[in-house]
Amino acid sequence: xxxxxxxxxxxxxxxxxxxDIQLDILTGEFLAIxxxxxxxxxxxxxxxxxxxxxxxxxxxxxxAVWLDSARGIQLPIQERKVGLVFQEYxxxxxxxxxxxxxxxxxxxxSKAIIDELIGITELEQLLGRYPSKLSGGQQQxxxxxxxxxRRPKLLLLDEPLSALDSRMRERLQNYxxxxxxxxxxxxxLVSHDHREIFKLxxxxxxxKHGKISQPDLPETVQYANVSDGTFRLSGEVLQLEEAGSGFxxxxxxxxxxxxxxxxxxxxxxxxxxDRVEVLVDAQHAMLIKT
Amino acid sequence: xxxxxxxxxLLTFQLAAVTTVxxxxxxxxxxxxxxxxxxxxxxxxxALISMPLVLPPTVLGFYLLLAFSxxxxxxxxxxxxxxxxxxxxxxxxxxxxxxxxxPFMVQPIQSGFESLPKHLREASYSLGKxxxxxxxxxxxxxxxxxxxxxxxxxxxxTVGEFGVIxxxxxxxxxxxxxxxxxxxxxxxALNYGMANRYALVxxxxxxxxxxxxxTINRRMLRTA
Numbered sequence: 001x002x003x004x005x006x007x008x009x010x011x012x013x014x015x016x017x018x019x020d021i022q023l024d025i026l027t028g029e030f031l032a033i034x035x036x037x038x039x040x041x042x043x044x045x046x047x048x049x050x051x052x053x054x055x056x057x058x059x060x061x062x063x064a065v066w067l068d069s070a071r072g073i074q075l076p077i078q079e080r081k082v083g084l085v086f087q088e089y090x091x092x093x094x095x096x097x098x099x100x101x102x103x104x105x106x107x108x109x110s111k112a113i114i115d116e117l118i119g120i121t122e123l124e125q126l127l128g129r130y131p132s133k134l135s136g137g138q139q140q141x142x143x144x145x146x147x148x149x150r151r152p153k154l155l156l157l158d159e160p161l162s163a164l165d166s167r168m169r170e171r172l173q174n175y176x177x178x179x180x181x182x183x184x185x186x187x188x189l190v191s192h193d194h195r196e197i198f199k200l201x202x203x204x205x206x207x208k209h210g211k212i213s214q215p216d217l218p219e220t221v222q223y224a225n226v227s228d229g230t231f232r233l234s235g236e237v238l239q240l241e242e243a244g245s246g247f248x249x250x251x252x253x254x255x256x257x258x259x260x261x262x263x264x265x266x267x268x269x270x271x272x273x274d275r276v277e278v279l280v281d282a283q284h285a286m287l288i289k290t
Numbered sequence: 291x292x293x294x295x296x297x298x299x300l301l302t303f304q305l306a307a308v309t310t311v312x313x314x315x316x317x318x319x320x321x322x323x324x325x326x327x328x329x330x331x332x333x334x335x336x337a338l339i340s341m342p343l344v345l346p347p348t349v350l351g352f353y354l355l356l357a358f359s360x361x362x363x364x365x366x367x368x369x370x371x372x373x374x375x376x377x378x379x380x381x382x383x384x385x386x387x388x389x390x391x392x393p394f395m396v397q398p399i400q401s402g403f404e405s406l407p408k409h410l411r412e413a414s415y416s417l418g419k420x421x422x423x424x425x426x427x428x429x430x431x432x433x434x435x436x437x438x439x440x441x442x443x444x445x446x447x448t449v450g451e452f453g454v455i456x457x458x459x460x461x462x463x464x465x466x467x468x469x470x471x472x473x474x475x476x477x478x479a480l481n482y483g484m485a486n487r488y489a490l491v492x493x494x495x496x497x498x499x500x501x502x503x504x505t506i507n508r509r510m511l512r513t514a
Contacts (some may be wrong), residue, residue, distance in 0.1 A: 051412055092428050243502075
C-alpha cells in the first residue's frame with residue numbers, strides 16, 4: 001500500500017497553480033494517470049521518485065516513510081526503490097545495451113536478473129549495440145528492462161510510449177504488462193491514450209489543475225456503462241459541419257473519430273474543443289471480429 | 291644556442307602540460323558546479339572566471355606581480371613560511387597560467403554538462419547511483435569532446451601566453467623563458483632567424499593540434 005499526500009506550488013504555462021493530491025495506491029495495482037498537459041501528472045511522478053521536493057507532504061510505502069515534511073524526512077531517490085521510464089528513453093549513449101542493464105545492478109546483486117529481463121523484453125539480439133543504433137521501440141524496451149534491474153517496488157512510466165507509432169506501442173504495452181505481472185510491481189503510468197489505459201490499467205485518475213478530478217471514476221469505464229441502456233462515450237468535439245441536408249459533429253473518442261448527426265441547436269451551443277458525451281443505444285450493439 | 295632553443299621549447303610545453311593537468315582537476319568540478327547551481331551568485335562567479343578573456347594580460351600580470359612580490363603580505367608570507375618565491379619563478383608562471391587559461395578549460399566543459407539531457411542523470415540516480423558515480427560513469431564519458439576541447443584550448447592558450455609571463459616571469463633561461471617571450475627577445479636583438487624558428491614551431495604546433503581536435507571531435511560525433 002502506498003499512501004501519499006502531497007502539496008506543491010507549480011508554475012504551469014497557464015499560470016501558477018497548486019498541486020494538491022491525496023492518493024492511495026494498492027500494492028500490485030496498475031494505476032493510470034491522465035489529464036491535460038500542465039495538469040501536474042509528471043510532477044506527481046517526480047515527487048514520488050524523489051526528483052522534486054513538495055512544500056508539504058507524506059509518502060508511505062508499505063509502512064516505510066519515504067517522505068514526511070513535518071518530520072523533515074526526505075529519502076533521496078537513490079534509496080527509494082523506484083524504476084523510472086521517460087518518454088525520451090534516457091539510455092546512456094556511452095554504454096551498450098548490456099552495459100546499460102548492468103549499470104543498474106546494485107553492489108553484490110546477482111546478474112541473474114539481467115538474463116531474466118533480457119528474456120522478458122526479448123533483447124537477446126541487441127545486447128552489443130549502442131543506443132544510437134536502436135529504434136525508438138527497441139530503446140524503450142531497454143529502458144523498461146533497465147528500470148527493473150533493481151527490482152523496484154514502484155514503477156513510474158511517464159508517457160513512455162507516446163513517441164512510438166501505434167503498432168510499436170501495442171507491442172510495448174504487452175512488455176509492460178508482462179513485467180508488471182512477472183515482478184508483482186505497483187505501476188503508475190502517465191498516458192493520454194485511452195486504449196492504452198483501458199488495456200493496461202486497473203484504475204485511472206484524471207488530474208486537472210493539480211487536483212484529482214472525478215477520483216476513481218475512469219472515463220474508460222464509461223465505455224461499458226450500460227445500466228441505462230446506453231453507452232456513454234466521452235470525447236472531444238473536433239469539427240462541426242454540414243452533411244447533406246443536415247448537420248454533423250465529429251467527436252474524438254479515444255483514438256476514434258465518430259461523426260454524430262446533429263441539429264441546428266447542437267451547432268449553436270458546441271464548438272471545437274468542447275468535452276461531450278455521446279450517448280449510444282446499447283440495445284443494438286453488435287460485435288464484429290476484425 | 292641550439293640547447294637554448296630546445297630548453298625554451300621544453301619549458302614552454304612543460305608549463306602548458308602542468309597547467310593543463312592542474313586545470314583539469316580544477317575546471318571539471320567548477321564546470322560541474324556552475325552547470326548545476328541555481329545560486330544567484332552564479333553570474334558573478336562566471337564573470338570572475340571569464341575575466342582573463344577580456345582583460346589585457348598585462349593587467350592580470352600586474353596584479354599578480356604585486357601579490358607575489360616579497361614586499362606584499364602574501365608574497366612575504368609565502369617566503370617566510372614555505373620559502374616559495376613566486377615572482378620570476380616557474381611556480382609563479384604556473385599560478386598565473388592557471389588563472390589566465392581557466393575560462394578555456396571551464397567554458398567548453400560547462401556547456402558540455404549543460405547540453406546533456408537531465409534525464410540521463412535522473413535515470414542514473416533512480417538506479418541507485420550517487421552524484422559522484424553518475425559524474426564519472428555517465429556524464430563525463432558522454433561529454434568527452436567537450437573535455438577534450440577544454441584540454442586542448444587550455445594547453446594551446448598557455449603555450450601562446452605572453453603578457454602575463456612577461457610581467458611576472460621575466461626572461462630567465464630554463465626557468466621562465468618560454469617560446470613567446472623568446473621570440474620577442476630575439477626580435478628585440480634583431481635576431482630574426484632565431485625568432486622565425488620559434489615562430490614556425492608555434493605555427494605548426496597550433497595547426498597540428500587544432501586539426502587533431504577537429505578530427506577527433508568529428509569521429510566522436512559520428513559514433514555517438
